[in-house]
Amino acid sequence: xxxxxxxxxxxxxxxxxxxxxxxxxxxPGVPEGIAQGIDRAAGDHxxxxxxxxxxxxxxxxxxxxxxxxxxxxxxxxxSLSFPDLLNHIxxxxxxxxxxxxxxxxxxxxxxxxxxxxxxxxxxxxVGQPExxxxxxxxxxxxxxxxxxxxxxxxxxxxxxxxxxxxAEAEKAGIVDRLIDGELLEGALGFAHxxxxxxxxxxxxxxxxxxxxxxxxxxxxxxxxxxxxKQRGMKAPLAxxxxxxxxxxxxxxxxxxxxxxxxxxxxxxxxxxALIHVFFGEREVGKVPGIPKDTAVMAVNxxxxxxxxxxxxxxxxxxxxxxxxxxxxxxxxxxxxxGLANIRKNYGASVARGRFTxxxxxxxxxxxxxxxxxxxxxxxxxxxxAVFEGMELKKQVFAELDRVAKPGAILASNTxxxxxxxxxxxxxxxxxxxxxxxxxxxxxxRLLEIVKGKKTSREVLATALQxxxxxxxxxxxxxxxxxxxxxxMFHPYVRESxxxxxxxxxxxxxxxxxxxxxxxxxxxxxxxxxxxxxGWRIRKEYRHLEKPGIRQAFAGDRLCxxxxxxxxxxxxxxxxxxxxxxxxxxxxxxxxxxxxxxAGIRQRxxxxxxxxxxxxxxxxxxxxxxxxxxxxSRAVDIDIIYINGYGxxxxxxxxxxxxxxxxxxxxxxxxxxxxxxxxxxxxxAALLKELAQRGATFEEFSKEHQATA
Ligand code: T1G
Numbered sequence: 259x260x261x262x263x264x265x266x267x268x269x270x271x272x273x274x275x276x277x278x279x280x281x282x283x284x285x286p287g288v289p290e291g292i293a294q295g296i297d298r299a300a301g302d303h304x305x306x307x308x309x310x311x312x313x314x315x316x317x318x319x320x321x322x323x324x325x326x327x328x329x330x331x332x333x334x335x336x337s338l339s340f341p342d343l344l345n346h347i348x349x350x351x352x353x354x355x356x357x358x359x360x361x362x363x364x365x366x367x368x369x370x371x372x373x374x375x376x377x378x379x380x381x382x383x384v385g386q387p388e389x390x391x392x393x394x395x396x397x398x399x400x401x402x403x404x405x406x407x408x409x410x411x412x413x414x415x416x417x418x419x420x421x422x423x424x425a426e427a428e429k430a431g432i433v434d435r436l437i438d439g440e441l442l443e444g445a446l447g448f449a450h451x452x453x454x455x456x457x458x459x460x461x462x463x464x465x466x467x468x469x470x471x472x473x474x475x476x477x478x479x480x481x482x483x484x485x486x487k488q489r490g491m492k493a494p495l496a497x498x499x500x501x502x503x504x505x506x507x508x509x510x511x512x513x514x515x516x517x518x519x520x521x522x523x524x525x526x527x528x529x530x531a532l533i534h535v536f537f538g539e540r541e542v543g544k545v546p547g548i549p550k551d552t553a554v555m556a557v558n559x560x561x562x563x564x565x566x567x568x569x570x571x572x573x574x575x576x577x578x579x580x581x582x583x584x585x586x587x588x589x590x591x592x593x594x595x596g597l598a599n600i601r602k603n604y605g606a607s608v609a610r611g612r613f614t615x616x617x618x619x620x621x622x623x624x625x626x627x628x629x630x631x632x633x634x635x636x637x638x639x640x641x642x643a644v645f646e647g648m649e650l651k652k653q654v655f656a657e658l659d660r661v662a663k664p665g666a667i668l669a670s671n672t673x674x675x676x677x678x679x680x681x682x683x684x685x686x687x688x689x690x691x692x693x694x695x696x697x698x699x700x701x702x703r704l705l706e707i708v709k710g711k712k713t714s715r716e717v718l719a720t721a722l723q724x725x726x727x728x729x730x731x732x733x734x735x736x737x738x739x740x741x742x743x744x745x746m747f748h749p750y751v752r753e754s755x756x757x758x759x760x761x762x763x764x765x766x767x768x769x770x771x772x773x774x775x776x777x778x779x780x781x782x783x784x785x786x787x788x789x790x791x792g793w794r795i796r797k798e799y800r801h802l803e804k805p806g807i808r809q810a811f812a813g814d815r816l817c818x819x820x821x822x823x824x825x826x827x828x829x830x831x832x833x834x835x836x837x838x839x840x841x842x843x844x845x846x847x848x849x850x851x852x853x854x855x856a857g858i859r860q861r862x863x864x865x866x867x868x869x870x871x872x873x874x875x876x877x878x879x880x881x882x883x884x885x886x887x888x889x890s891r892a893v894d895i896d897i898i899y900i901n902g903y904g905x906x907x908x909x910x911x912x913x914x915x916x917x918x919x920x921x922x923x924x925x926x927x928x929x930x931x932x933x934x935x936x937x938x939x940x941x942a943a944l945l946k947e948l949a950q951r952g953a954t955f956e957e958f959s960k961e962h963q964a965t966a
Contacts, residue, residue, distance in 0.1 A: 263291025264313070265298055270306040271449045272299035273442070281319035282312040284365050289343040292369075296350050306453035308354045309445045310347075310373060316360025317382070318369055323391065326533060330524055340365060341397045341513065344372035353457040357445035358382045358433070361421070367432075368395060371402040374457040377435045377448050378424040384432060385421035389493040391536060392529030392908060396520035400500035401461070401512045406431050408466040409473050413480045413501045417494040418487075431466070461509040473505050490775045491908050493523050527918060531910030535900060538893040538911070542733045543722055546890050546963055552719040555667070557581065557727075561637035563654055565596025565627075568671055569643035571699030574600055577621040578700065579728050584626045584633030593627050600625065603700060631661040639724070641693055643671040651675060652683035659684035667717055669693040670708075673744055674795065677710040677737045687712035691721055694741060695730075696902045697787075704902035705730040706741050731901050736888030739799075743898050745883060746912070749875040749938075751792065754780035755810035756935075757868055759853050761860030764830045765841050770868035777904025780872060781830040782839065784813065785823035789830075793817040807938055811856070812849050874928055877916040881942035884913075884955065891963065892917075892955035917954040925949035 262285070264275045274295030276282045292310065299308040312318055321340070338346075347354055347369075356362075356373035362384040370376050370384070378384070386395045386403065394400060395416060404412035407430040415422065427433040437444030468476075477498060484494040496519045503515040523529055544550070560576045561584040562569050569585065576583040587593035604618040613621075626633050634640060640662050642654050651670060658668050668690050670680050681690035692708025705728070707721045718734055725732025735742040754767050758781070768779020784792065793814050803809070816829060823829030824837050831839035853860055880895045889895050896911020909915045916924045925945055932939035948958055 261291075262287045263295055265295045267302075267305065268442075268446055270304060270453060271446050272302065272305045272308045273446075274299070274308060274310045275313050276311070276318060277313035279314050281316055281361075282314065282366070283319055283322040284340060284369075285322040285325065286337075289338045289340050293338055293343050293346055296347055296354065300350055300352060305352065307352055307449040308350065309357050309442070309449050310354060310369075311357040311441065311445065312360065317356075317358045317362045318366030319361050320364030320366050320387075321396070323533060323536060326524065326529075340368075341517070344368060344397055347372045348374075348459045348461060350374075350457065353449070353452050353455065355445055355449045355452070357437075357441050358384065358424070359441050361385075363421070364388050364395065364399070365397055368397040368399045368402065371399070371406060371432070371460050374459070375435075375448065375452060376433045377437050377441075377445050378427065378433045379437050379441050379444075380424050382424040382427075383421040384424070384427045385419065386416050386497075387419040387421065389417060389419040389488070389491070389497055390532065392491070392493050392526060392532040393523040394493055394497040394500055394516065394520050396517065396524070398513050398516065400497060400516050401504045401509055403432070404467060404501055404504045405460050405463045406466070409468045409501065409505060410476050412504075413476060413498055416497040416501050417480055417484050419494075467505050470505075473502070477502050489772075490906060492526060492528055496523055528908040531908055531914055531918070534893070534910045534914050535896070535907050538897050539731055541891070542731065542894055542897050543726070545718070545722065545734045548715050548719050548722070548734075552715050554723050555638065555665070555716060555720045557638045557667075557720065557724050559583070559633070559637045561586070561631075561634045561640045561662075562643060563640065563658070564643035564645075565593055565599075566643065566645075567599070568695060568697060568699055569641075570596045570600045571603075571697065571701075572641050572643055572671065572695055573625050574603065574621070574700040575695070575728050575730070577624040580624070581727075582624045582626065582633075584628055584631075584637060586628050586631060586634070588629070590629065593629060597625075597627055603698075631657070634658070634661045635663055637662060637666055639667040639669060639720075641669045641671055643695075646672060646674065648675055648679065651680050655680055655683040655690070659686060665689070667691060667720065669721070671695055672708075674740050676739075677708050678712070681710050681712060688714040689717055691717050692737070692741070693721060694743075696743075702902060703729070703731050704743070704898060705732045706743060706898065706902070707732050707734045708737055708741055709734055710737055731897060733894050733898050734890070735894070735898075736886075738883070738886070738888045742880075742883055742889050742895055743902050745888075746876050746879040746895070746899070747903065749879050750872050751780050751784065752810045752938075753871040753875045754868075755813050756808070757863055757871060758830075758849055759810065759812050759856075759858050760863060761853070762863040762868060763841075763846055766863070766865070767868055767872075770865040771872060773865065774869045774873070775906025775909055777906075783904075785829035785831055785833075785839070788823050788825055789813050789817050790822040804937070808935065812852060815848070815852060816845070870927055871931065873912060873915065874924055874931070876912040877924060878928055878939070878942050878945060880913050880916075881945040881948075881955070884958070885942060885944035891959035893959065913955040917956055921945060921949040921954060922952065 262278045266273045299305045354373040355375045356370040358378035359382050362370045367384050386399045388395050411430045428436050480498050488494045500516040500519050503512045559582050562573045563586050565585050565587040573583050573585045607613040640658050670692050673694055677692045681687035691713045694706035696702035696704050705725045722732045757767050764781050768782050771779045821828045824833050827833050832842040883889050892913035895913050899905035899911050900907045928941045
């Protein structure tokens, strides 16, 4: 037997246990081991049925994603192909029972479906999440799942990629029995019941495949939903095609069709990008300079200052994680408003079926409103979320330093201000850190963890660990103006406004960026966030800009007219009562006039130029951030952009995208922009260097980490 798979006997039942920690991925050796176990059981006269299960925390979480590069190259994999293993299991003359705990994901569910029966504990989950990696099930998942679960359920699971709990899987017909209590014992009991009965192959179960008339509307609706919800992604549509093939082709042919689509998806840039994101989301938690064994502090109680949109959202985040949180406001009216907002947000979640009323009631109990600093002395961590102004923040931090217990972390939710300067207001700068949440804080996954000069390793490690508990992706960044996300966002938005000033319509700029895959266009984002925010910041920092450099002015002019965006009913767009946008032709007129006055010649601008200017503005600033060390690795920037700024995951993030385009090409185009626009487009030194030596940001990050 392979050492990754164990074989044991429990009376007349053989048990094949997969033991490939941490998640029992199907790495080379695992399929061989399972096949050996099945063969041994088949050949043993004393065995009447087989149970296959996973050791440790889970059944099988799918193919080994680390092997995908080799698979693309057609290189070394298991000596036994995974699809062949599945056919082999299905052909076993003795019934095979798949016993599921933890997850059966991707190839894990495909393995389970090749068995003759499936049992699961109630806490288990199953799914075909391949589309999230830009691929589709590659080992008959799209062919066996509709045979068990029916077409509608199968198609939804394959294109959405979501996991379903065991009870739902049982209802759908994927799981035959839920096991109460211990899995092995339950599975053995089940195996005894079915031992000796002739095994039914999933491939032969055609009764749930439906008729063309029944299926046509299911596939049409799935395609429409996939195009809308996973805009720009190829894999969901391929997954739907593959499930459809199950309803029109015999099993073997359907499998061949699925394989062809799988290989095409695997070779795609989208899949490479999404796999980069999968590993990236895990890599950002491993920060150079913060060893794994760094001591972390317990965070059992929290406190938040400021019950505005951000503060209220942050309090919800703590409460949702089960951490009691005190919430302070300056006066009763503001506190009431904040709590009302929290209740409204929770109400909406209950209405959408995301939370139960009971869950929400329990969360509200965890939020303790206060006008004084009640509850702050017990807090292990305090997050400040007051108005964005240095003097106010310093005053708040001086107070927090007095009321918080020694050793408590004092965090600021500032999105732009200098965390080191804030820390000077306290006697504990090593306990001061930035925790930049994104709005709405209870929804957005990103958390920028800003490291001050004196912030201790333990505090950073604690913030990183806490981010996981809060179901956020924490990324540690350095303390520069705007940190990583907003520092890059500034030139991105600047370009979008320049483009409008040069003659592109507001809608054309936003549409081009949406077509690229951004969740929203940059100008629509401005209207949502409030144009006055950037306007105030620009006014405050104008003195820091180099004189003579081109400044975007059209957005500021709109602000001068009182058009702050959605909240005032008008900005780049007009808004109705429900805040639905429509184009405002007046804006184009005004901009034309302002451009003429400023001597800017308006012209036709192609979508390609819009995208290149906006995205390369991000990339160029990202390169500077890397060069200056404010982000540790290119992937950190990618994860920030995908989770905080609506950058399409299937493009891997701005730095990955630039690597994919080729840095030489990006550099040359930036030089062109520099020729047209001047100094503002000066290429980052790092970009120049990498372009010249034919390297990528990814390679730079690896070299850099190796020497750090
Ligand atoms: N392959 C390789 N490594 C994996 C892995 C996998 N499938 N899944 C997880 N890991 C690593 C992960 O990188 C991390 O490593 C560690 O395991 C723990 O993961 C044939 C082609 C299983 C729900 O898409 O969704 O099957 O950082 O930190 O929060 O048709 O990982 O510790 O070094 O995420 O408990 C389909 C992907 C593959 C599942 C566990 N399967 N994984 O979550 O821990 S394609 C998936 C997950 C396929 C077939 C096709 C989650 C998890 P390290 P973790 P977790």
